[in-house]
Amino acid sequence: MTEFYNDNADKLAQQYLFKSFDEVHQSWSQFLPVVIANPNARILDLGAGAGRDAKHLAELAAKTHGDKNNIQIFAVEPAKNLAEIGARQTAGLNVKWLEDTLPALSHITKQEVSFDLILLSAVWMHIPTSERARAIRKLANLLKPGGKLVISLRHGQTDEEKKQRKMHIVCAEELKRLATDVGLFTKLETPKEEDKLGRNHVSWQTVVLQMPDDGTGAFPFIRHVALNDGKSATHKLALLRVLLRIADGHPGAVLRRESSPFGDRVILPVGLVALYWCHQYKALIDKKGLFQTPNKNPNMGFMKADGWHKLTDKAASDYRIGNMLRGEDAIALHKTLSAAVSNIKTMPCRYITQPNSTQTVFEVASKTVKAKGSIFLDLQTLEQWGEFSLPESTWLAFNRYACWIEPVLVSEWVKTMASYAGNSQYKAPENQHTLYQALNWEEPKRTTIEVRERFEQLKTNLPKSEQIRCVWSEKSLMQSYDIDHSMPFARWPNNDLWNLLPTDCQVNNQKSDRLPTEHKLKQAKDRIQHWWQVAWLDNNTASAALPLEKNKVKDVSAGYLISTKSFTPTATLEQTTEDMPAESKRFFAEANIALPGLNSDNTSIDDLFEALVMQRGRLKEMQQLREW
Numbered sequence: 001m002t003e004f005y006n007d008n009a010d011k012l013a014q015q016y017l018f019k020s021f022d023e024v025h026q027s028w029s030q031f032l033p034v035v036i037a038n039p040n041a042r043i044l045d046l047g048a049g050a051g052r053d054a055k056h057l058a059e060l061a062a063k064t065h066g067d068k069n070n071i072q073i074f075a076v077e078p079a080k081n082l083a084e085i086g087a088r089q090t091a092g093l094n095v096k097w098l099e100d101t102l103p104a105l106s107h108i109t110k111q112e113v114s115f116d117l118i119l120l121s122a123v124w125m126h127i128p129t130s131e132r133a134r135a136i137r138k139l140a141n142l143l144k145p146g147g148k149l150v151i152s153l154r155h156g157q158t159d160e161e162k163k164q165r166k167m168h169i170v171c172a173e174e175l176k177r178l179a180t181d182v183g184l185f186t187k188l189e190t191p192k193e194e195d196k197l198g199r200n201h202v203s204w205q206t207v208v209l210q211m212p213d214d215g216t217g218a219f220p221f222i223r224h225v226a227l228n229d230g231k232s233a234t235h236k237l238a239l240l241r242v243l244l245r246i247a248d249g250h251p252g253a254v255l256r257r258e259s260s261p262f263g264d265r266v267i268l269p270v271g272l273v274a275l276y277w278c279h280q281y282k283a284l285i286d287k288k289g290l291f292q293t294p295n296k297n298p299n300m301g302f303m304k305a306d307g308w309h310k311l312t313d314k315a316a317s318d319y320r321i322g323n324m325l326r327g328e329d330a331i332a333l334h335k336t337l338s339a340a341v342s343n344i345k346t347m348p349c350r351y352i353t354q355p356n357s358t359q360t361v362f363e364v365a366s367k368t369v370k371a372k373g374s375i376f377l378d379l380q381t382l383e384q385w386g387e388f389s390l391p392e393s394t395w396l397a398f399n400r401y402a403c404w405i406e407p408v409l410v411s412e413w414v415k416t417m418a419s420y421a422g423n424s425q426y427k428a429p430e431n432q433h434t435l436y437q438a439l440n441w442e443e444p445k446r447t448t449i450e451v452r453e454r455f456e457q458l459k460t461n462l463p464k465s466e467q468i469r470c471v472w473s474e475k476s477l478m479q480s481y482d483i484d485h486s487m488p489f490a491r492w493p494n495n496d497l498w499n500l501l502p503t504d505c506q507v508n509n510q511k512s513d514r515l516p517t518e519h520k521l522k523q524a525k526d527r528i529q530h531w532w533q534v535a536w537l538d539n540n541t542a543s544a545a546l547p548l549e550k551n552k553v554k555d556v557s558a559g560y561l562i563s564t565k566s567f568t569p570t571a572t573l574e575q576t577t578e579d580m581p582a583e584s585k586r587f588f589a590e591a592n593i594a595l596p597g598l599n600s601d602n603t604s605i606d607d608l609f610e611a612l613v614m615q616r617g618r619l620k621e622m623q624q625l626r627e628w
Contacts, residue, residue, distance in 0.1 A: 002079045004164050009081035013050035017089075019196050021056035024121070027190045027206045028150050032060075032117075035148070039065045040620055041072075041116040044142065046102065047123035048075035051086030051095075058093035069094065070518045072617065074115075076100045076108060102127055103135035104259070105142070109392075111614055112251040112399065112596035114144045114621070120151045124175070125167045133178055134259055140182040141264070141392055143211040144621075148187065151175065153205040155192060175207055184209040222397060222405060224355050226412050233293040233300070237413045239348040239362070242276040243390060244406055245441065247398035249494070250321075251596035251618070252611070253379065257392060262359070266395040270364050271382030272593075274340035277302070279319040280441065286312050288438040291422030298422070302343040307335035316442040319377075321593050322496075322586035326374045334371035341366050341385050363389040376582070378589035379600035410439050446493070448483035451500040454535050455481065466534060470504040471527040472511065472520065482508035486528070487615060488515060491625055496590035497536055498608065501528060514628035521616055529605050536587040537605070 005012060022029070035041050041061075045054045054075040061071035073095045077083040080099065087097050100107040102123070118139055127135050139149055153175070157167040176186050188208035195202040225236055246253050246268065255267045284290050285298065292300055303309065310332035311318075318325070325333050345364040352361050366386040375381060398405065414435040418426045426432055458468060459478065470477055472484075484503040487494060490513040503511075516524075588608075592598045595611035596618065602608065619625055 004166075005079035006081040009079065009085060013082060013085045015197065016050045017052050019052075021053055023196055025053070025150075025206075027193065028188055028208050031148055031150075031187070031208060035117045036060055036064050036071070038071070038116065039068050040070045040617070042074070042113060042144075042617070042621075043071065044074045044076065044108065044115045044118045046076045046118065046120045047126075048077045048086055048097070049079075049082055049121075051075060051089035053119060053121060054086065054095050055090045055093065058090060058095050062093065067519065070617075070620075072096065074098060074108065074111075074113075076105075103131045103138055104257070105138050106257060108142070109138070109257055110254065110597050112254070113614065113618060114147070114396075114400070115142055116144055116147050118142060118147070118149045120149070122152055122154055124151050125154045125157070125170050126165070128168055129174075132174070133181070134264065136175075136178040136184075137182050137263055140179075140184055140211060141396055143184075145211055147211050149179075149184065149209040149211075151207050151209070153207065155203045155205065156199075156201045158201065172205055172207055176209075179209045184211055186210075221355070221361070221394065222408075225352055226409055233347070234413060234416055235343075235348040236352055237409055237416065238277060238280060239273075239344060239352070241280060241406065241409045241413075242273055243395075244398040244402050244409065245276055245280075246272060247395055248402035249492075250593045251399065251615070252591075252593045252598045252600075254395075255383070255387065255600075258389070262391070264392040265363075265389045266392050268388045268390070269379060269382040269385065270341050270344070270366060270388040271337055271369075271385035272379070273344060273388045274337045274385065275319050275377065275382060277340045277344060278308075278336060279316045282314070282316040282319065283442065284438055288434075290417055290435070290438055291420045292417070294420050296422045300343070301347065302336070302339040304335060304339050307332050307339050311336060321377055321379075322590045323377045324374065324582055324586075325377075330373055330375040331371040333375055334369060337382075337385060338369055338371075344388075361391065361394070365389070376585065376589070378585065379593050383600065410436065413439055446485075446489050446495060448500060451483045451497070451502075451535075455483070455502055458534060462534060466530075468502055468531060468534065469527060470507055471501045471524045471531060472516070473504050473507045474527065475504040475507070477502055477504065480505055484508045484511060486516065486521075486612070487619060488513040488625070491515070492619055494594060496594055497587045498532060498591045498594075498612070501531055511628045515616060515620055515625040517627045518613060518616060520628065521613055525609055529609060532587070532605055532608075537584055 035043065036057075043057055045057070048054050054073050058071075058073045061069050061073070065071065071094065073090075073093070075083075075086060075090065075095050075097045076099070077086055077097070078099060078101045083097055083099065087095075090097075098107050120139075124132075143149060153170045153172060154167070155170065157165075157169075161167050172189055176189070179186065186207065187210045188206065190206045192203040192205050195204060222240065225240060250272070253268050253272055255269060258265050258267060281292070281300075281302075284292065285300070285303070289298070291298060311329065314329070341364065345366055349360060349362040349364050353359055354361060364386065367384065369384045414432050417423050417435050418432055423435075426435055455468070455477075462468070468477060469475060470481070471486075482503050482505045484501050485494070485499050486501050487499055489495065588603055591608050591611070592600055592602050594615075595608065596614050598607060598611050620627070
């Protein structure tokens with residue numbers, strides 16, 4: 001299909017741009033003002049073509065909100081030549097162009113965002129009947145509660161159009177039935193209308209679908225496992241909480257998405273699931289001595305003599321991304337993770353099934369990993385143990401509603417532990433505060449000591465032309481300074497190197513625990529990237545990857561690049577993670593797992609910053625944080 005649209009891009013673009021947005025979309029335009037009125041709305045234009053609709057929506061958002069406009073428009077177009085025309089049409093507007101296709105939408109789902117409005121204008125007829133159920137599931141998963149999906153249906157194709165443009169017959173009744181299956185309801189179905197370009201054999205119809213709430217069925221399933229499912233140990237609750245923590249704090253952990261007969265699935269490194277498994281059980285078992293099974297045997301299946309029991313001196317904080325272990329500790333951790341993967345596979349994954357079914361919900365494809373004398377905890381290392389698969393709907397529920405789901409899991413875990421013979425002293429409700437305290441997830445310590453030490457080193461070593469200034473205000477920091485969490489720690493506990501930035505003391509006090517607006521964040525891009533570069537990535541200042549001259553960013557695009565990146569010249573560091581010393585490896589290891597849309601081997605600070613902007617939007621949407 002894309003071959004035809006690429007070969008005829010100029011002619012088609014002229015045809016598409018001949019008619020205005022208002023002429024084409026008048027039938028459903030009554031729903032648009034509510035979307036545009038939200039200055040933080042997110043809109044997806046699928047099959048954006050030459051950019052007519054994306055341009056109109058972006059201009060309308062800018063006109064409505066002015067400097068306070070944070071509306072994001074995502075324009076997806078699989079035909080490269082058409083997309084380049086569209087990107088030029090929307091230059092200077094808040095439009096992000098991506099190359100992607102239904103039903104997979106692998107690039108847009110990797111952004112880990114959801115939308116208030118999704119527009120499919122003249123797209124549905126290109127999707128074969130066999131792929132439409134999966135396509136509507138994917139679209140439903142991308143909608144916010146209350147979000148609207150607008151699909152225009154083209155009726156009538158010539159034999160030549162069917163062959164060249166890969167068009168298929170469409171039916172409003174079929175579309176509504178598929179929508180009902182994924183929890184969407186029909187807000188509007190228009191009668192067939194004449195073609196705006198005067199083609200006698202073509203007519204159009206519009207269907208508007210809406211997501212009422214969480215229409216995926218994920219909440220009832222989570223509640224079923226947490227509250228109703230039998231528990232011979234705390235394994236099931238532990239797995240749900242691990243997955244929730246990964247979804248909430250590490251959106252970059254998704255390796256890929258896959259289709260299955262039962263719906264799309266998210267693939268994670270099972271080594272990461274095992275690492276978090278050990279993290280949460282560490283304090284409960286080694287520090288608090290709390291039993292996790294009904295009998296009085298303190299040992300669980302993953303606690304082996306040559307693994308877990310050789311690491312009793314370690315804390316939960318040692319099981320974190322970016323940490324390095326060597327010698328006997330590294331060998332013991334290798335064996336501990338292998339035992340945890342095996343335990344997760346044979347216990348909770350085997351016994352967590354769909355309600356009234358034997359169909360398992362979670363799947364593990366494990367691999368044997370040979371213990372080595374060193375282990376660096378990043379995504380690439382944790383991928384060695386194999387893969388963990390879960391339903392996309394469950395992942396999205398954890399991702400979007402973690403702060404509501406976690407208290408339910410913790411409360412049920414407390415009740416479960418209190419019922420075990422070994423924990424009988426906590427049976428009375430008034431004694432269970434100890435159990436709640438033991439289940440406090442050990443967050444990263446809120447500390448800026450390491451970053452302050454780096455700043456002090458740089459203050460004396462950097463040439464005057466490269467002096468570090470406040471990332472938010474550009475004020476000089478030679479006399480006094482603070483280290484600020486760009487994404488507020490109080491609202492999203494993250495103490496990674498990329499999130500800690502030098503700022504003026506007064507400015508930091510003004511910002512407090514508020515979230516920077518997208519405009520303010522983008523204004524600070526050059527200063528933030530300069531800090532990342534000199535603090536953690538330049539060889540002569542940070543003991544990092546390459547000499548400064550070799551470490552300059554390299555422009556790898558001569559124009560517009562169609563990929564998972566925006567249509568702007570793209571920069572990539574000339575290095576791989578294997579070439580980097582530990583400090584720079586840690587910087588990217590932390591960023592690549594904490595921020596959405598990044599690959600595990602990413603070493604581009606341009607891509608990192610784009611992901612940071614995306615995460616800002618996610619936090620704003622999910623937690624409704626105050627902005628600064």
